[in-house]
C-alpha cells in the first residue's frame with residue numbers, strides 16, 4: 001500500500017521505534033561500559049563447572065575480534081577434567097623439581113623494569129601480596145603464589161593460546177582483542193578470568209602433551225570459572241592512570 005502522507009498511527013509507531021532504539025543503545029552502551037569496568041583478574045575460583053556450551057559460546061562471540069586482513073590468528077586449547085589436571089600436574093611437578101630450567105619462547109617481561117612501569121608493577125605486586133597475606137620478602141610464600149598460576153588458580157577451565165610463529169608480530173594485536181573479548185564476554189556471564197603469561201615458560205613440556213604443531217607458539221593461558229567472591233585476593237582493584245597521562249588530543 002502506498003500512502004501520500006503517513007497515517008497518524010504510523011507516525012507514532014516510527015517515533016516510538018526511534019525512541020526505543022535510542023533508549024536501547026543508551027542501555028547497551030551502559031552495559032558494555034559497566035562490564036568492561038567490572039572485569040578484573042580473578043585469582044580464586046569456586047569449583048562449580050562451567051557448561052561446555054557456554055565456553056563455546058564465549059569463544060564464538062570473542063572470535064568477532066578484528067585481526068589484520070581477517071587472519072584470525074587465534075588458536076585455543078580448552079582444558080577441563082582430566083586433560084586440565086594432567087597439564088596442571090605436569091607443570092606443577094616441573095615448577096617444583098626443575099626450578100629455573102624453563103623459559104618462554106618469547107620475551108613477555110622486560111629484562112629489567114624501568115619507570116613508569118616499574119612503579120606500576122610494584123604497586124600492583126604489593127597490593128596483591130598484602131591481600132594474599134604474604135609478608136614482604138617472604139620468598140617461599142611468593143613462590144607458592146606464583147605456583148598457583150599453574151593450577152589456573154583452581155578454575156575448572158584452563159585455556160592455553162597459541163599463535164603461528166610465522167605470522168608477523170602484529171598478530172598479537174588481533175590476539176589481544178580476541179582475549180579481551182573472551183574476558184568481557186565471560187564477565188557478562190558472571191564468570192571470572194585471569195590472563196597468564198606464566199604458562200609460557202613451560203611450553204617445552206606442554207607442547208608434546210597437547211600435540212602442538214611445530215609452528216605453534218604458546219603465548220599464554222587463561223583461568224576461567226565462577227569467581228570465589230569472598231576470597232581476599234579477589235578484592236584486588238588495580239589502579240589506572242588518568243586519560244590525560246596517556247592520551248594526547250590533537251585538533
Ligand SMILES: Cc1cc2nc3c(=O)[nH]c(=O)nc-3n(C[C@H](O)[C@H](O)[C@H](O)COP(=O)(O)O)c2cc1C
Pocket residue numbers: 039040041042043124149194195196197198199236237238
Ligand atoms: C600480558 C599479560 C600477562 C599477564 N600474566 C599474568 C600472570 O602470569 N599471572 C597473573 O596472576 N596475572 C597475570 N596478568 C594479569 C595482570 O596482572 C592484570 O591484568 C593487571 O595487574 C591489571 O589488573 P586487572 O586485570 O585486575 O585489571 C597478566 C595480564 C596480561 C595482560
